[in-house]
Amino acid sequence: MKKLKNSHRAPNYNLIWGCVITSIMVLMIVVSFFWTPFNPDAMSYAEKDLAPGGAHLLGTDNFGRDIFSRVMEGAGTTLSIAFCAVAIGASFGTVIGGLTGYFGGAWDEFIMRINDAVTAFPSILLALVIVTITGSGRTNIIFILGILFIPSFARVVRGEFAKQRQMDYVKNAKLMGVKPGRIMFVHILPNIAPVLLSAVAIGFNNAVLAEASMSYLGVGVSQTEAVSLGRMLLDSQAYWMTSPWQALSAGCAISILILGFALISEGLGTRPMWRPTTKRRRKQHA
């Protein structure tokens, strides 16, 4: 049986472009931890409202701060919050989803009801409610978004586990006497990896959007704590006439971050690179 070559398959553009965009942004963020063209918070009245180009790649804002370094820093904050939130959501979600999906029974029904109830509400609304109770700020936002992502992850993982549980290879493993824990994580997990990764990518997508929205609404990362893209957008809105590039660069940064993750999830979800395309049905009439 000749080994199936993957080369002549149409390359998975979504995944490639998604990785390219995301890695550029991540690279920029990692660099920003050590070095930024200018100190993001250094104000210099002389250089107020400079247009992009020259020393300041993206120009300066109304306080003379360099926008490019602020965007680098802001993207870092947004991404780090998103990362922690997704980490919480994915880990708890996978465990809860796995257990309920694999073992089923009353617990499965009960948790499924809660998942449906929570996911029926837009996450932003829930986040706003909790923020009223707990107050805003970076750590609060991380925990709020983290907890809010658990149900959506749990639902995806539960669905996949329940589906794989019916497969014969899982029954076979039970017959051999393989312990449930091993079946779940050694047998089933690798088979649902593509779907899981796609859910993580969607998680990032939503997390970045949620963080940016909350900061824009003024309930996210507070101004003193750290630079946030959402906050930059909010502050720069008033200075449209003088320095529109301030809002544009912040907004584009958010969009590019989201686009990167959206492309990755699109690429992973439908047709991961390493799985050859299923036989195309020869049905449609030309």
Place this chain on the structure above:
Amino acid sequence: MRYILKKIGIFVLTIFAISILVFLAFQIIPGDPTTRMLGTQATPEKIAALRAQLGLDRPVLVRYFDWLGNFLRGNYGESYSYNMPVHELLSGKLRITASLTLLSFLMVLLISFPLGILLARFAHSWFDRVMMVLNQIVMSIPSFFTGILFTYVFGLILKFFTPTNFVEYADDHAGFWAYLVFPALSIALPKAAMVIKLLRGSMVRELSEDYVRTAYSRGNSRWQVLKGHVMRNAMVPVVTFLAVTLVDIIAGSIIIEQVFNIPGMGRLLMTSINGRDLPVVQTIIMIIALVVITVNYIADISYKYIDPRIRFR
């Protein structure tokens, strides 16, 4: 018939559960409203008196039923910061947010259906690929950024509308709707992009089903197959998503009202969150919760008429 009764039963039950949840959520909030109302000269006696006056010292259950009773009768209690009844505060704002949401939802339908079908018809062609890339980009741009772009391009430069002054419905009907067009569009665009992707994907998936092959074998043309068979089958997952989309639009309108400073419910929600004006927040959240449940309930019921298989479960 029993099926519908069961559904109504669950509907009422869910509302009841949500009302308890919302009420409890706002009881566990640290800090007591009275301290803020009394401000600096808050002496223990004054606080106790005010608590008694507001009835905060009664057991939780009593307060809950009292609140629920008032809520159903339309009296949502006193706003802390504006110290006037909440329902007066809300009256005009509810209509603004509702019209913004419905206009936006209408736009989503008008944009996504024609385009979705067109892309399914020309699936895997260059046109399809280009549009899907565009679609992906539009989907990734957050609605508030689109809002800002619209205010900048259409407001300040092209002067289609003056960004900051909102036109009241009372004094100019046409102006009211004209002003809402761009905010609604900036909410609708990313949502429409998602619906297009789902509708196209669902139709392309249905096109590979066996019954499509049978339809071709009877002599149907490509359009006849799309219109007669695939459309309806593809609609089943789309309806679920439309219900979710409508709910997301409500959330989206809260943000967009900040961008276009529309004095709707969303804006009031934000100001009362920042001002920790709890009765107002509690009421708005409760109203949104009711709308969300009703929308999901209607979607649940509509499945029966779209997919007969569900009817007989």
Place this chain on the structure above:
Amino acid sequence: MLDVKNLTVTFNDDHPAEAVRGINLHMEDGETLGLVGESGSGKTVTAMTIAGLLANDSAEINGEVIFDGRDLLHCSCSEMRLVQGKDIGVIFQEPMTSLDPLMRIGHQIEETVRLHFKLKPEERRSMALEVMRLVGLPEPDLTYKKYPHQLSGGQRQRAMIAAAFINHPKLLILDEPTTALDVTVQAQILDVFRRLNEKCGVSLLFISHDLRVVRRVCKKVAVMYNGEIVEYGDTEDIFTNPQHEYTKQLIAAVSAGRRTHV
């Protein structure tokens, strides 16, 4: 009635195994021809090419398929559509998925008529009920309003036959119509095909991997292996003295003789 001359179909994407390498077939009016072979022998591709259902973006087809004097391979889609459903009916293997789940049975059966003839709704309805009775669907006027998921496998296959046969086509192409059915139901469906052939004179092109089924319905058999027809003749001759090695293997595997074992 049907003349397939040197038909070759090659696929340029990932599964060359389904290629068809230059086959010739001939069918008179009212004839029943079995096309037998294992999965991958190209029998389904041949049938789909004749019925014009092969999406030729992925396949390269040459040769000729002369049907009533017209070469189906080289006519436009619109001309092809006039033939499909009117002169050629197709019945597929999976009764569960080959019917539109959201459309009533009667409506689907009538669709074949609606596409080809301008008739008043009552006329279409009576034609549908009449063909439903012909294929043995229970209480036609009740089943008319039902949805596919409310019928059993056998009933759904009968509905498929009714839809394909309502215009009394000259040729019925059957792609493994009984494989997905239970043994007892299989026998009844095969009888329906025989009745249609004997009473209404429709010719059958019967595709299957199961010799026993083909033997019950078809007078002539063509055995396909790896894209070529390796044996062609009357059913009984093929069964009594198969020439080709592969045909022998096929018959041995299915023969009822008990295998002697320790």
Place this chain on the structure above:
Amino acid sequence: MSEPVLEVKNLNAYYYGNGVLGKKLKKQVLYDINFEVQEGEVLGLVGESGCGKSTLAKTILGLHADYDGEIIHHTNRPQMVFQDPKGSLNPAKTVGWIVEEPLRAYGKYSPEERRKRVIDMLERVGLSAKYAERKPRELSGGQRQRVGIAVALIQRPKFIIADEPVSALDVTIQAQILELLLELRRDLDLSYLFISHDLNVIRQISDRVMVMNEGRIIEQDTTEEIFTSPKTEYAKTLIDASLL
């Protein structure tokens, strides 16, 4: 006859669907099943799809819990060969890993010992060692089914339930797999409960045959008896439909 390998006494099995308002709907699927499998015997079980054959197989092996009645295994670790070669092997792992997994669960052998046994078993079922590194999707249906058999046999069970092992395969390959199963029975003195809807396959491989209809065993006899003089009406129609 020698000691029975498996005894099933008045076995009833149920399925719990979720009825209206969460009330559990109890649907009986198997009615009063009684039979034994003798050592070294191939007991055929034939019936149309949906008559409960697979449920019986799952219940006997403990994969389905809702039943009453007695199931007595006289051998340890009975194994199963599944119908769908695509689904019965873990798609993410290599063939070598899949066949070795039962030994890891068994936990008695060292890694080298395990690998040696895997290679022996693959050769025993007619696959060369080079297939060990391949993924299941790179194998043909017949090859995958051979791997399924290797997985079932590597723990040296004495009793195997084969649930429609050849139905998904082409006729010519079916014959090879049946041949292999009979060979293995002789060499490793196994006993089979062989389930199929195809009477022809049942006839080729079974010593005794049970005919099942809607959850009941309506006839049980030697293969000769069943095929020459079926007693029940249902068995007759089944046999006529299957004859050439």
